[in-house]
Amino acid sequence: MSLQGKKIILGITGGIAAYKMNYLVRDLVKSGAEVKIVLTKSAQDFVSPLTLSTLSKHSVYTDFFDDNKTWNNHVELALWADLMLMAPCTAHTLAKITVGICDNFLMAVYMSAKCPVIIAPAMDLDMYAHPAVTRNLKTAESFGHTIIPAEFGELASGLTGQGRLAEPATILSVLENQFSDAKQTFAGKKFLITAGPTYENIDPVRFVGNHSSGKMGFDLAKEAAKRGAKVVLISGPSSQKVEDENIKLCKVTSAQEMFDEVFKYYEDADVAIMSAAVADYTPKVKAKEKIKKKDNELTIELIKNKDILRTMGEKKAQQFLVGFALETQNEEENARDKLIKKNLDMIVLNSLRDEGAGFANATNKVKIFTPTEEQSFSLKSKEAVAKDLLDFIEQKL
Numbered sequence: 091m092s093l094q095g096k097k098i099i100l101g102i103t104g105g106i107a108a109y110k111m112n113y114l115v116r117d118l119v120k121s122g123a124e125v126k127i128v129l130t131k132s133a134q135d136f137v138s139p140l141t142l143s144t145l146s147k148h149s150v151y152t153d154f155f156d157d158n159k160t161w162n163n164h165v166e167l168a169l170w171a172d173l174m175l176m177a178p179c180t181a182h183t184l185a186k187i188t189v190g191i192c193d194n195f196l197m198a199v200y201m202s203a204k205c206p207v208i209i210a211p212a213m214d215l216d217m218y219a220h221p222a223v224t225r226n227l228k229t230a231e232s233f234g235h236t237i238i239p240a241e242f243g244e245l246a247s248g249l250t251g252q253g254r255l256a257e258p259a260t261i262l263s264v265l266e267n268q269f270s271d272a273k274q275t276f277a278g279k280k281f282l283i284t285a286g287p288t289y290e291n292i293d294p295v296r297f298v299g300n301h302s303s304g305k306m307g308f309d310l311a312k313e314a315a316k317r318g319a320k321v322v323l324i325s326g327p328s329s330q331k332v333e334d335e336n337i338k339l340c341k342v343t344s345a346q347e348m349f350d351e352v353f354k355y356y357e358d359a360d361v362a363i364m365s366a367a368v369a370d371y372t373p374k375v376k377a378k379e380k381i382k383k384k385d386n387e388l389t390i391e392l393i394k395n396k397d398i399l400r401t402m403g404e405k406k407a408q409q410f411l412v413g414f415a416l417e418t419q420n421e422e423e424n425a426r427d428k429l430i431k432k433n434l435d436m437i438v439l440n441s442l443r444d445e446g447a448g449f450a451n452a453t454n455k456v457k458i459f460t461p462t463e464e465q466s467f468s469l470k471s472k473e474a475v476a477k478d479l480l481d482f483i484e485q486k487l
């Protein structure tokens with residue numbers, strides 16, 4: 091994707107990762123962006139204004155006045171931009187952002203900017219884990235800024251942990267997404283989505299499972315992220331893959347693990363879409379060793395799993411809660427019943443009787459029910475179904 095003609099301000103602060111900005115600036119210019127760079131005083135200890143001005147083909151700003159004592163108009167610069175990126179953003183500058191301390195040129199530009207702001211923090215692992223930094227990142231997010239979380243890896247201090255600046259390629263893809271055609275209608279919204287089957291162990295090598303591929307949930311997660319949502323995707327065993335800055339993938343195996351993982355994130359979620367095919371029952375006893383072939387018959391006693399969706403309905407506060415129903419008979423009646431009994435805001439019915447719908451297919455045919463409405467859709471690819479469902483949810487939020 092191209093950033094052709096996009097006007098970007100890059101604010102570089104005094105972290106060791108500042109050197110990576112040479113590569114990012116080169117790539118931004120290559121993809122057609124016009125980049126103007128602001129360096130803090132301490133950033134100049136880490137990167138050279140000459141290198142950056144050569145790569146960006148613009149003079150680099152370091153202060154309110156240039157060498158001829160002419161004012162660098164920070165307001166004009168701020169209003170020129172389509173996007174402002176702070177990378178690497180130090181703990182110091184992040185803190186200033188949250189309280190509005192305007193003591194240098196970069197902060198004056200930031201506070202005058204009306205464009206979207208993206209912040210890529212970088213620091214040593216203990217600094218990054220400090221409650222002040224965690225709180226400040228949350229505050230910056232509450233201002234509507236996008237945070238590109240620091241990555242896990244080896245740090246300049248020699249320690250290993252979370253704190254590394256996201257790679258230039260990751261930052262570039264976040265910028266490209268920002269300018270992509272998709273409307274950022276879910277910006278600032280937190281989605282919790284489940285996908286795939288669950289496996290309930292019988293013994294160390296066998297399980298009770300189902301044919302769910304996980305595709306519907308993964309497509310929902312991708313589409314929600316494309317529209318600006320921050321997504322936690324909790325998936326049972328599935329071959330589906332996702333690489334998206336805005337999707338956190340948590341892999342689980344059993345229904346109990348899915349239950350535990352869901353309730354780590356549910357309280358914070360704005361929208362919860364439960365598309366996983368969770369096992370209703372699990373073997374009462376999970377044999378520690380492989381069960382040997384002996385008798386003609388083997389009886390496995392099953393006990394009920396905790397009902398994740400029902401528990402979510404009981405605990406529901408601000409969340410818009412969406413369930414899925416896969417039925418083989420009395421489809422509509424069962425779906426409506428589930429909607430009410432489990433205190434859902436919406437249920438998506440797919441019937442196994444419809445050819446091409448449901449589990450292992452790449453297509454699906456769904457009908458949506460809310461307590462007051464219903465809407466049917468034709469057979470479509472799961473990507474298209476994800477779009478329909480999210481369009482519907484968009485109207486309800």
Ligand SMILES: Cc1cc2nc3c(=O)[nH]c(=O)nc-3n(C[C@H](O)[C@H](O)[C@H](O)COP(=O)(O)O)c2cc1C
Pocket residue numbers: 102103104105106107130131132133179180181182183184212213214217
């Ligand atoms: C060698 C060195 C490396 C540093 N690396 C970081 C860093 O990665 N992240 C950070 O938040 N601060 C780092 N600091 C501290 C900042 O440079 C310091 O807080 C400074 O005041 C930041 O100013 P600024 O935010 O205006 O650029 C480092 C300092 C030194 C001397």
